[in-house]
Amino acid sequence: MGNLRLERPAPEHKARYEAMMDEWESFGGRLNPGAIRRHSDQEEGSISYEHWLRRVREDRETRQDLYFLMKEERILGAISIRYQCAAVDGHCGYGIRPSERRKGYATAMLALALPLMRAYGIHPIYISCAKDNIGSAKTILNNGGKWIEEVLDEGEQVSIYQIDG
Numbered sequence: 001m002g003n004l005r006l007e008r009p010a011p012e013h014k015a016r017y018e019a020m021m022d023e024w025e026s027f028g029g030r031l032n033p034g035a036i037r038r039h040s041d042q043e044e045g046s047i048s049y050e051h052w053l054r055r056v057r058e059d060r061e062t063r064q065d066l067y068f069l070m071k072e073e074r075i076l077g078a079i080s081i082r083y084q085c086a087a088v089d090g091h092c093g094y095g096i097r098p099s100e101r102r103k104g105y106a107t108a109m110l111a112l113a114l115p116l117m118r119a120y121g122i123h124p125i126y127i128s129c130a131k132d133n134i135g136s137a138k139t140i141l142n143n144g145g146k147w148i149e150e151v152l153d154e155g156e157q158v159s160i161y162q163i164d165g
Contacts, residue, residue: 003071003072004069004070004071004076004112005070005112006067006068006069006070006079006109006112006113006116007067008056008060008065008067008068009056009068010053011050011053013068013075016073016074016075017068018049020075021038023097023098023099024095024097025038027098031095032094032095033066033078033079033092033093033094034093035056035064035066035078035080035093036078063082063084064080064081064083065081065083065116065120066079066081067079067080067081067113069109069112076097076105076109077095077096077097077100077105077106077109078095079092079109079113080092080094081117081120081122083120083122088153088158088160089128090126090127090160090161091122091126092110092113092117092125092127094109094110094113096109101135102135106139107138107139107142107143110139114143114163125164126160126161126162127140127145127160127163128160128161129158130156130157131156131157131159132157137159137161141161143163144163145161145162148160148162
């Protein structure tokens with residue numbers, strides 16, 4: 001797993017971000033964290049990387065900080081750290097690009113992000129995932145998460161976990 005690191009999105013990531021998003025969008029399914037999406041409800045169609053990057057910087061000022069998981073120069077995934085617990089969504093959301101899943105990268109990414117969350121003063125840390133998302137549940141448990149409860153959110157069963165210390 002060596003050489004993994006978290007980096008905030010920057011202009012030099014443009015081509016690698018676009019490649020990751022092309023892969024992710026062609027794969028289908030849920031795009032997580034939502035902060036990496038190239039569109040929003042306010043804009044029609046895709047937005048430029050530069051526009052997206054401005055949105056990420058604005059979010060950092062008020063509600064969340066986004067990091068790419070990097071291995072050498074490849075973006076493997078992303079994690080969004082929310083300063084306030086966002087109801088059922090918890091303090092973070094994360095995802096790994098489809099071609100890199102089931103390799104332990106999500107577990108490593110969350111482990112790298114936990115000290116950042118603590119530095120933001122987030123304690124305890126709450127993280128949720130769909131009840132049937134076994135991979136995400138394992139990621140949380142592998143990082144010291146303890147199951148708290150299950151709730152119904154917009155028709156979906158969601159498991160909520162807590163990470164202390």
